[in-house]
Amino acid sequence: MGAPGSVAVVVVDDRDIPLWDLYELSIACLVFGIPQPDLADPWYDMRLCAVQSDAPGAAPGFGLRTRHGLADVPGADTVVVPGMPEECVHGDREVPPELIDALRAAHAGGARIVALCTGAFALAAAGLLDGRRATAHWMHAPVLARRHPAVRVDPSVLYIDEGDVLTSAGVTAGLDLCLHIVRSDLGAHVANQLARRLVVPPHRAGGQAQFVDLAIPVDDGNPVAPVLQWAVEHLDRPLTVQDLARRAGLSTRTLHRHVRSTTGRTPLQWLLTQRLARAQALLEATDLPIELVGERSGLGTANNLRRQFALHVGVPPTEYRRTFRASAGHVGSRQHERPVRA
Template sequence: MRNNRAMTVRPHRIAVLATDQVVGLDLGTPAQVFGTARDADDVPLYLVDTCTAGALPVRSTAGYQVLPDHGLELLEAADTVVVPGIHGGPPLRDGTLDPAVADALRGAYARGARIMSICTGAFVLAAAGLLDDRRATTHWAYADRFRRLHPAVDLDPDVLFIADDRVLTSAGVAAGIDLCLHVIRTDHGSEVANRAARRCVVPPWRDGGQAQYIERPVPKTADAGTAGAREWARHRLHEPVSLRDLAGQARMSVRTFTRRFRSETGMSPAQWLLQQRTDHARLLLETTDLTVDQVARRSGFGTAAALRQQLHQRIGVTPSTYRRTFHHP
């Protein structure tokens, strides 16, 4: 019975399209995750192959070349096409793409294939015109560049992945695993996806989005303007700090200070102060064993409920979840 089923059920065909400067981890993720998805009879549910334009070798970012078994014709029969991330080449540099690759991607989508990208692979999909007027995501560090090159795309850099009809994009690096598990879960249910996650030794679901991983270092500023007031406020995040207090530190009127502050930081004093308190709370959660109540007080939120609301609003997770992810005793 098992052999008969294996012979009659056609695995879902996945084509991984590698372009020059492909990211090694992203390239291997689809084969690893989808390759572990099996039904109750241990029959593989997906068949994963790799292709390039002309079946030619392409360089990876890991110091080796990729020698594929297939050319772009693989996309003509694929049920799903996955584009891994890249760390170089025209799609990242100027938003252009090899016309043959663009045509193959558009043809696969028009034929009804599901199209996915991992990390900066979204630049390839956008260059092919497949993300225009869609919600999409990519690695947070490339968000500004992506917006400049592809203003027609509704980019959300805070999430781990986005599924917009048959076009799916994921955030940086390991978020490709989250997206592949999401696809398995959508295709075959949570039980199959959970088994695949266990085989890969990864969580079947991660709380929150990539906003919790974004680095927000304190920018270096000149001594003039509002920089001194900002430095003064950073040392008093646990205290009430008013707009009048900040303006007084800068020896400016409230109106002038507010205008100068927004010009220098791109946000209002209240928004900036809230961001600083959130970042300080994250630092305390990562590096101390203080209770959530203590973290809330020391970062200026006052109560654990206020901290919990703000953290969930900004990065999509609770303080306890954030601490479990990032705290190292």
């Protein structure tokens, strides 16, 4: 393996970093910024590159001092955007134009561009995600899809590697992506040893689904919220779009339009997502046999459960259960079902 090269980690508000943005930033620093000479020498040459900002944040946070600015971004081999300020995601603040220019210049120069969670909003604003698959935390994915319709947003996976552009979901999925990059650059042995030092599972495939709760839109006058809530409570039934439309008192076309605008998915896609999430919850919280997990989640037979997990989660149900419990420090055996999150 050759030298892994330089990594520029972008910090948007260097003088007021909100507490909730520190995690993704610290992940990038932990993986790329701490030398591991016994694993690979040389290690990454990491630099923090700040977008100078005079706008004080409203939330309590931390500041940092770095001698690097955006001028140092285009010369890096890899550029990581750990996250964007809340106002750039759910508010009316624009992504800094100088950051957009730096990302475009870096990409044009051959750099690998990486976004952790809401960092995808900066990549999308720069046009680097147009026509590509991308992901973010499932809570932010609908906003990303709505704001950047040219991006094929997939909110169900941990991370997506498009070669020169990579994106991840939030929190621990950012660590999964960074370890995936180390694995790609320096090999599986180095990545596995680093994961061992960080006390995390050595590898979670990017196609594995995010560990998410069963999200239902709030009933604030939304015409489909009650029927979606009802569907989640009856996932073990053979539900159809016609069943949901009839219960909501809507035509199938109107139901389709409302569900799509509310969840970003078609009714059938939404149902499948809920069934998979219910199966995940059962695998996480119970010792039910695979056959019963399939029945109670509405996915039917054990064979169909395995097939759907292979297609959408990326690992078999048994491996999902084993990985989740290992990473959660599961001890002992639970013979009785715990209430499913809904």
